[in-house]
Each structure stands twice: as structure tokens, then as C-alpha cells.
Amino acid sequence: MSKLHHRQIDDxxxxxxxxxxxxxxxxxxxxxLLAAGAVAGIPGAAPGxxxxxxxxxxxxxxxxxxxxxxxxxxxxxxxxxxxxSFNGGVYNNLVxxxxxxxxxxxxxxxxxxxxxxxxxxxxxRPGVTFHNGKDLDAEDVRQSLEHHMKPxxxxxxxxxxxxxxxxxxxxxxxxxxxxxxxxxxxxxxxSDYHLSIYPALQGGGIDMESASGTGSxxxxxxxxxxATRLTRNPNYHKNNKPYLDEVEFIxxxxxxxxxxxxxxxxxxxxxxxxxxxxxxVERSADFAVQRIPSLRHFTFDMDTRVAPFDNPDVRLALxxxxxxxxxxxxxxxxxxxxxxxxxxxxxxxxxxxMPAREHSIDKAKEHxxxxxxxxxxxxxxxxxxxxxxxxxxxxxxxxxxxxAGININIVREAADGYWENVWLKKPFCxxxxxxxxxxxxxxxxxxxTGAPWNSGWSNARFDELHQLxxxxxxxxxxxxxxxxxQEILRDDGNIITVAFVxxxxxxxxxxxxxxxxxxMPLDNMRMCERWWIKD
Amino acid sequence: MNKISHPILSMAVSRVGLGLLxxxxxxxxxxxxxxxxxxxxxxxxxxxxxxxxxxxxxxxxLGLNQPAIWRYFAWLGAAAxxxxxxxxxxxxxxxxxxxxxxxxxxxxxxxxxxxVPLAIVLGIVCARFRGRFIDKFLSTSTLASISLPEFxxxxxxxxxxxxxxxWFPSMAGIRSSMDLGEQLYRMVLxxxxxxxxxxxxxVRNTRAAILSVMSSPYVEMARLQGESEGRVVMRQALPNxxxxxxxxxxxxxxxxxxxxxxxxxxxxxxxxxxxxxxxVRNRDxxxxxxxxxxxxxxxxxxxxxxxxxxxISNPRLLHPR
Numbered sequence: 001m002s003k004l005h006h007r008q009i010d011d012x013x014x015x016x017x018x019x020x021x022x023x024x025x026x027x028x029x030x031x032x033l034l035a036a037g038a039v040a041g042i043p044g045a046a047p048g049x050x051x052x053x054x055x056x057x058x059x060x061x062x063x064x065x066x067x068x069x070x071x072x073x074x075x076x077x078x079x080x081x082x083x084x085s086f087n088g089g090v091y092n093n094l095v096x097x098x099x100x101x102x103x104x105x106x107x108x109x110x111x112x113x114x115x116x117x118x119x120x121x122x123x124x125r126p127g128v129t130f131h132n133g134k135d136l137d138a139e140d141v142r143q144s145l146e147h148h149m150k151p152x153x154x155x156x157x158x159x160x161x162x163x164x165x166x167x168x169x170x171x172x173x174x175x176x177x178x179x180x181x182x183x184x185x186x187x188x189x190x191s192d193y194h195l196s197i198y199p200a201l202q203g204g205g206i207d208m209e210s211a212s213g214t215g216s217x218x219x220x221x222x223x224x225x226x227a228t229r230l231t232r233n234p235n236y237h238k239n240n241k242p243y244l245d246e247v248e249f250i251x252x253x254x255x256x257x258x259x260x261x262x263x264x265x266x267x268x269x270x271x272x273x274x275x276x277x278x279x280x281v282e283r284s285a286d287f288a289v290q291r292i293p294s295l296r297h298f299t300f301d302m303d304t305r306v307a308p309f310d311n312p313d314v315r316l317a318l319x320x321x322x323x324x325x326x327x328x329x330x331x332x333x334x335x336x337x338x339x340x341x342x343x344x345x346x347x348x349x350x351x352x353x354m355p356a357r358e359h360s361i362d363k364a365k366e367h368x369x370x371x372x373x374x375x376x377x378x379x380x381x382x383x384x385x386x387x388x389x390x391x392x393x394x395x396x397x398x399x400x401x402x403x404a405g406i407n408i409n410i411v412r413e414a415a416d417g418y419w420e421n422v423w424l425k426k427p428f429c430x431x432x433x434x435x436x437x438x439x440x441x442x443x444x445x446x447x448x449t450g451a452p453w454n455s456g457w458s459n460a461r462f463d464e465l466h467q468l469x470x471x472x473x474x475x476x477x478x479x480x481x482x483x484x485x486q487e488i489l490r491d492d493g494n495i496i497t498v499a500f501v502x503x504x505x506x507x508x509x510x511x512x513x514x515x516x517x518x519x520m521p522l523d524n525m526r527m528c529e530r531w532w533i534k535d
Numbered sequence: 536m537n538k539i540s541h542p543i544l545s546m547a548v549s550r551v552g553l554g555l556l557x558x559x560x561x562x563x564x565x566x567x568x569x570x571x572x573x574x575x576x577x578x579x580x581x582x583x584x585x586x587x588x589x590x591x592x593x594x595x596x597l598g599l600n601q602p603a604i605w606r607y608f609a610w611l612g613a614a615a616x617x618x619x620x621x622x623x624x625x626x627x628x629x630x631x632x633x634x635x636x637x638x639x640x641x642x643x644x645x646x647x648x649x650x651v652p653l654a655i656v657l658g659i660v661c662a663r664f665r666g667r668f669i670d671k672f673l674s675t676s677t678l679a680s681i682s683l684p685e686f687x688x689x690x691x692x693x694x695x696x697x698x699x700x701x702w703f704p705s706m707a708g709i710r711s712s713m714d715l716g717e718q719l720y721r722m723v724l725x726x727x728x729x730x731x732x733x734x735x736x737x738v739r740n741t742r743a744a745i746l747s748v749m750s751s752p753y754v755e756m757a758r759l760q761g762e763s764e765g766r767v768v769m770r771q772a773l774p775n776x777x778x779x780x781x782x783x784x785x786x787x788x789x790x791x792x793x794x795x796x797x798x799x800x801x802x803x804x805x806x807x808x809x810x811x812x813x814x815v816r817n818r819d820x821x822x823x824x825x826x827x828x829x830x831x832x833x834x835x836x837x838x839x840x841x842x843x844x845x846x847i848s849n850p851r852l853l854h855p856r
Binding site: 067068069070071073076078152153154155156158159221223224225226227250251252253254256257260261263264266414416417419420421445452453 | 572573574575577578581586587588589592593595596622623624625626631634635690693697698701704705706708710711712800801802803805809810812813814817819822
């Protein structure tokens with residue numbers, strides 16, 4: 001392929017990432033280049049991608065968030081470590097999220113929903129066995145979900161299972177879930193990594209001792225906070241899967257140590273590559289940087305109960321005053337996609353593509369004038385851990401906004417306790433959101449009136465649409481509702497989204513994988529059964 | 536001998552008593568400073584699942600809604616009977632810390648076995664050949680390695696021996712499934728780093744202690760009697776410098792148990808320091824308390840031994856004026 005074409009494609013990819021190009025434009029222009037016969041593979045597509053998976057081999061993963069408190073109780077899981085090794089390796093859910101973001105049956109072969117999305121019938125896949133030889137049946141599913149529903153439950157999935165009124169197991173291969181109110185997204189919710197299916201115990205409860213799941217791997221060894229090793233399950237219920245013989249998860253907290261482990265061949269993959277190390281990995285012939293678009297986004301949140309943020313025009317002025325591409329270039333070194341004051345990620349179902357929010361001092365001034373102000377003073381609370389580069393981003397924002405007569409006073413808060421003492425408490429602060437797999441889930445966690453993470457914003461029309469969309473099983477109607485909601489959030493909402501960021505990993509070229517999902521980290525936590533070793 | 540050993544015994548007993556009192560104060564300070572830290576176990580563990588309801592349920596389950604003073608005395612009562620309690624995740628603290636403590640002690644012992652004799656020999660050599668090339672060389676290089684932060688020493692060692700030369704693995708992540716040979720092989724780089732860090736301190740102090748004795752009148756006397764310089768160092772100066780040497784060795788041994796967190800993190804060595812960081816991040820108070828007690832006990836214990844050794848080597852210290 002010619003160098004010139006290569007560079008043109010690279011340039012397009014960069015512009016797409018920075019939000020200077022819409023997806024549609026990108027596709028049109030890049031396919032024009034492809035049609036010119038110029039390119040064999042688009043740069044930016046990970047070199048690990050190869051069509052034919054191979055069997056065998058050991059994959060060693062350098063992750064960083066194992067804890068000595070990790071256990072086999074699924075209610076306690078809170079990290080991608082437990083998610084990818086236990087949920088994605090040893091266990092399964094009723095459903096799984098495919099790399100393209102759609103939801104597919106896993107232990108459930110199929111499901112039907114009654115009108116109103118309140119009552120759901122799941123049919124279990126026949127012939128699935130646990131590692132200890134026991135057959136999977138409906139009671140296992142019921143007990144596994146009820147594990148999180150106990151009144152004193154401390155499970156991380158508590159908010160999800162609260163929507164469940166009851167679970168019935170009318171036959172060995174049928175589970176009926178009745179919700180307190182309709183929710184068309186139930187299958188997505190059931191893909192949550194906490195909701196792994198365990199073997200039921202006689203007399204109630206689940207067996208959390210034997211590490212016996214239905215998953216693609218059996219647990220060979222588990223040293224909490226240090227390492228987890230998995231061995232292939234020969235009786236797995238998916239054809240040919242898993243490809244690997246063994247997977248080892250190794251906890252490496254320090255990012256430089258992680259990079260060294262990759263470069264010296266101690267591991268084949270490292271999670272969360274530091275952006276300062278990107279050029280070092282890109283220069284190497286043996287490793288590649290993997291960027292998976294995610295739901296994760298960095299924002300400045302405003303408490304709309306507090307002046308001046310109670311005025312929608314002031315909020316709009318603040319939104320127009322931020323030069324997002326400047327922040328992405330200088331603070332994130334180009335790693336990130338411009339935000340549009342919409343918390344819904346481009347990879348998400350029901351994402352509504354709107355023209356990018358321009359940086360306009362004139363419009364910012366115009367909206368300030370509408371609010372009856374010449375200038376306005378605000379305190380912006382940040383800390384180094386609010387999101388990566390939050391302090392630098394705030395400093396740039398301060399300069400941008402000053403030109404519009406908005407005086408931002410940067411308040412540096414303590415990093416320790418930021419989420420307890422600043423977020424949701426100070427009226428204007430920087431936030432790092434991991435997102436939620438569905439739009440409904442995202443909205444009901446952070447944006448509907450009284451939602452637990454809502455900083456005071458309330459919009460009657462938004463709440464009304466949320467109720468309508470939730471129980472609606474007609475996709476076209478639902479789409480229309482969600483489009484309107486995203487527009488309301490962008491124009492009236494309480495967040496300024498700075499950027500969406502990728503899951504940024506580094507991976508050795510000997511590792512193979514197909515399309516990689518980004519709704520959750522580590523290929524939607526399913527890398528164990530989806531990845532392979534090429535040589 | 537009887538006359539000496541008895542006062543030493545009573546001194547040791549009173550020191551142990553003071554040590555226990557220090558442990559009590561340490562546990563009190565740690566407990567209440569952790570409760571001053573913002574955040575809680577529930578919000579740390581639940582992360583982005585921490586809705587107010589889930590946090591409340593977890594705090595109730597762990598008894599965190601009880602007053603802190605009550606929780607402290609409950610913990611103290613159990614600890615006094617040797618029960619360090621269970622971590623907030625439900626595993627006994629000793630199960631959490633036991634294997635980690637073993638790893639830390641292994642690393643510390645191997646390092647100490649090499650470092651202590653080597654440091655004393657090098658210190659004596661420096662003192663004996665004071666002002667000569669070997670003394671200047673060792674003094675300058677140990678000064679340099681003291682001045683470098685330990686993480687930098689660790690990264691340099693890693694860059695040279697793991698990345699460039701590729702003689703040793705960059706990760707010292709030992710596991711119980713590995714055989715002893717592989718464990719030792721993986722521990723080479725952290726041991727080397729620790730040697731560079733602690734040798735300097737001990738060499739310099741040994742040298743200084745011997746030299747300060749060397750300037751006293753009785754050494755002058757020995758020299759006038761015609762003893763060789765080597766004999767003066769070994770027979771006259773060294774025995775009288777044992778006290779200060781013992782205390783610097785004790786300080787470094789305690790450091791090896793409690794202060795090697797940074798090196799553990801850089802080399803991914805599963806020691807007790809990482810366990811404490813993990814616990815502090817999660818606000819897992821029982822584990823933090825146990826770590827603090829272990830570290831404080833190491834300091835107090837080693838210093839006690841050092842004191843006993845200095846008193847045996849210099850009985851005058853038993854009778855302070």
C-alpha cells in the first residue's frame with residue numbers, strides 16, 4: 001500500500017477520533033480510498049485481528065485491579081478483574097453482550113416477553129453442565145438471581161434486581177421473571193457481571209465454595225490480589241470455544257511495571273496503557289495499542305438547584321465556552337472523542353447522533369445576555385483523580401471561558417475522598433463516568449428526577465419520556481423517545497461532556513481476537529472465551 | 536556473669552512492657568486516623584455501583600453504623616486474645632496476611648543474610664583504609680545510592696537487567712505453585728535493589744562508628760604499643776562500635792519488613808506492604824490494623840534486640856548517670 005494513502009487514512013482516523021468528522025463522512029471518504037485499491041487493511045484496526053481462531057496456548061493478562069478481598073461471592077465483585085476472570089471465565093449469565101453491542105442468549109437459548117415488558121419467559125439451553133457434572137436447571141438460575149435480592153443484600157447488582165418482583169421456575173428448563181414495572185431492557189440488565197449463574201444448593205442458596213460454573217474455563221488456582229489461573233473446560237456449550245488451553249490473570253498495579261512486563265514478555269496483554277507510553281508501544285514491531293470505544297466519559301457536572309446553574313442559559317453558555325478539541329489535543333494527547341453534552345455513547349444502542357457542539361464565544365456571550373448577565377463567576381471543583389487530566393482540563397477551560405466573560409475559579413480538592421465529599425456535593429465539579437450498558441439504565445442512575453447520582457436536575461418531559469420508553473417494546477417508538485430525551489439533555493441538561501475515551505490496552509501481536517466489545521472492559525468481560533494465540 | 540544477666544533480663548522485660556504500650560498507642564492512632572479518612576469500605580468496594588441504599592446495607596452488615604469507640608474496643612478485646620478478626624470481605628485477617636507476610640519475611644531474610652555481613656565488612660574496610668581509594672570509592676557510591684529514591688534504583692535495575700540484558704524477569708510475582716529455584720530466580724532483582732538501598736546506610740554507619748572509636752585515647756595507646764592497624768580496628772575499635780552498628784542494622788531490618796512497599800509495587804512482589812495499600816484503599820480497617828501492628832512490632836522488636844546487644848557489649852549503659 002502506498003505511503004500517501006496510508007497517511008490519508010491515518011489522517012481521517014485522527015479526525016474522526018477528534019470529532020472533526022462525522023462517522024458518515026469518515027465512511028464515505030475512507031471507502032473512496034479503499035475503492036482506489038489503496039489499502040489492504042485500515043490502520044487503526046487492531047493488528048491482532050485475524051479471521052481464523054487457533055486452538056491451544058496460554059494467554060497471560062496483566063490487569064491492575066485485583067484485590068485481596070476478592071472472593072467467589074458474585075455480589076462482592078466490583079472490578080474488571082473479577083468480571084473477566086470469574087464471570088467471563090468460570091461462569092456464564094443467562095445472556096451475553098456480543099461485540100457489536102447486541103444482546104444474545106447464553107445459558108438461555110431464547111426468551112419471550114409479554115406485552116408491557118413486565119413478564120419474561122426464558123428457555124434454558126439444553127445439555128449445559130456445571131464443571132462438577134451437575135446439569136443446569138431453572139432452580140440454579142432462580143437461586144443465583146435471588147442471591148442478590150435478599151433484604152440485607154450488599155450486592156453490587158442490588159439496584160438491578162430491585163426491579164424484579166418474583167422469579168418462577170415452572171419447569172426444569174423455563175424461568176419466568178416478573179418485574180415490578182415493565183422494562184424492555186431486562187436482557188441487557190441480566191448480562192451484568194454480578195448475575196452469574198451458580199449451582200443451587202439443596203434447601204436454597206448457591207454454591208460459592210466449589211468454583212463450579214458453566215463457563216469456558218475451570219478455576220485452577222486463585223490467589224486473591226495476586227493471580228488467577230484458569231484451565232480449558234472441554235465440555236463447554238459453545239462450539240470450538242474456548243480456543244485457549246489456559247489463561248493467567250496477573251495483578252500489576254504500577255503502570256510502568258505493567259508496561260515492562262509486556263515489553264519483557266512476561267505477559268501478552270496489559271490493561272489501561274498510560275497515554276504517555278503510547279508512542280513507545282506504537283514504535284515496537286511486536287506490540288500494538290488497542291483502542292476500544294467505550295461508554296466511559298469525562299464531564300463537568302452542574303448542580304441545577306444552585307445559582308447560577310439553575311438558569312438554562314447559563315448552562316448553555318458554559319457548554320459553548322469549552323473548547324473540547326483543545327482539551328483533547330493538549331491534555332489527552334489526542335486520545336478521546338469530543339463530547340456533545342450527551343452522556344449516551346456513540347457505541348450504545350439508541351445513540352442519537354447530533355451535530356458536534358461547537359466552541360463559540362459569541363454563542364456563550366449570547367446566552368449569558370439572555371440570562372441577563374454580562375459576566376458570571378463560578379467555582380469549579382477538581383482533583384487529580386476526578387478524571388485523568390482533570391486539573392489541566394479545567395485550567396484550559398478557565399482560559400476558554402474567560403473570553404466569554406465567564407470567570408472560572410478552579411478549586412483543587414483533595415483526591416482522597418473526592419467521590420464522597422465533592423461529587424454530588426459541590427455545585428460544579430469534574431466527574432469520570434463508566435457509563436451503563438443501556439440508555440434506560442444510564443438515565444435512571446443519573447438523570448431522572450431523584451435518581452441516586454443526579455445532581456439536582458429535573459425535567460418533567462424527560463421523566464415522562466423515560467417512563468414511556470422503559471416499557472415500550474416497539475423499537476421505532478422507543479427510538480423516538482430516546483432521541484427526544486438526548487436532545488433535552490444536550491440543551492437543558494446538567495452535564496458538560498468533555499470527551500468519551502477508549503479502553504486503551506497494549507497487546508502482543510501473537511494474540512488474536514475478532515471484533516472487540518466496549519460496553520464493558522476486556523471485550524465485554526468475555527476475552528477468555530473469545531481470544532486466542534496465533535502461534 | 537550472673538550479676539550482668541539479671542539486670543539485662545529486667546531491662547528486657549521492662550522494654551517489652553513499653554513495647555506493648557507503644558503497640559496499643561499505635562493501634563489507637565491508626566484506628567482513629569483511618570476513621571478520619573474520607574470514604575468508607577462500602578463506597579470503595581461498591582465503586583460505581585454505590586447507590587445510597589447499597590452503601591447503607593453494607594455498612595449495617597459490617598457493623599460500621601456502630602460508634603467508632605465501641606468498634607475499637609471490640610477489636611482490641613479480640614486482638615488481646617490473639618484474634619485479629621476478619622477482614623471486611625469476610626476472610627480471617629491471618630488468612631489474608633499470612634502468605635503475604637511469609638513472602639515479605641523470605642525477601643527480608645535473604646536480603647539481610649547478604650547485606651548485614653557485607654555491610655559490616657565493607658564498613659570495616661573503609662575504616663581501615665580511610666582516605667584511600669577503596670574508602671573514597673565506597674563512600675561516594677554509597678552516598679549516591681542513598682540519595683536516589685528507591686523506586687528509581689528499582690527502575691534502573693529493571694531496565695539494565697530485565698529489559699536490556701534480559702538476565703532476570705522484570706516481575707518478581709512469585710506464587711505458591713512455583714518451586715524454590717524459580718522463586719529465588721524471580722527474587723534476584725528486588726533483592727539486588729534492596730541491597731543497594733540498605734547497604735549504603737549500614738556501610739556508612741559502620742565506618743563512622745568505628746572511626747569515632749578510633750579517635751579515642753585508648754586506641755592511640757594501642758597504636759603506641761605497636762599494634763598493627765588491622766589489629767587495632769578488629770580488636771580495639773570494632774568491639775566498642777558494636778552498639779551503634781547493631782542499632783543501624785536493626786533499623787534496616789525493620790525497614791525490610793515494613794518499608795519496602797515501593798519495591799514490592801515496582802517488581803509486583805506479593806508482600807505485606809501491598810496488602811496494606813490494598814487495605815487502605817478499601818478502608819478495610821481490620822487488615823490495616825493488623826499490618827500496622829506487624830510493622831510496629833517489627834520496629835520495636837528489632838530495636839529491643841539492638842539495645843540488648845549494645846548493653847551486653849557496653850555494660851556501662853545499664854547504669855545511666
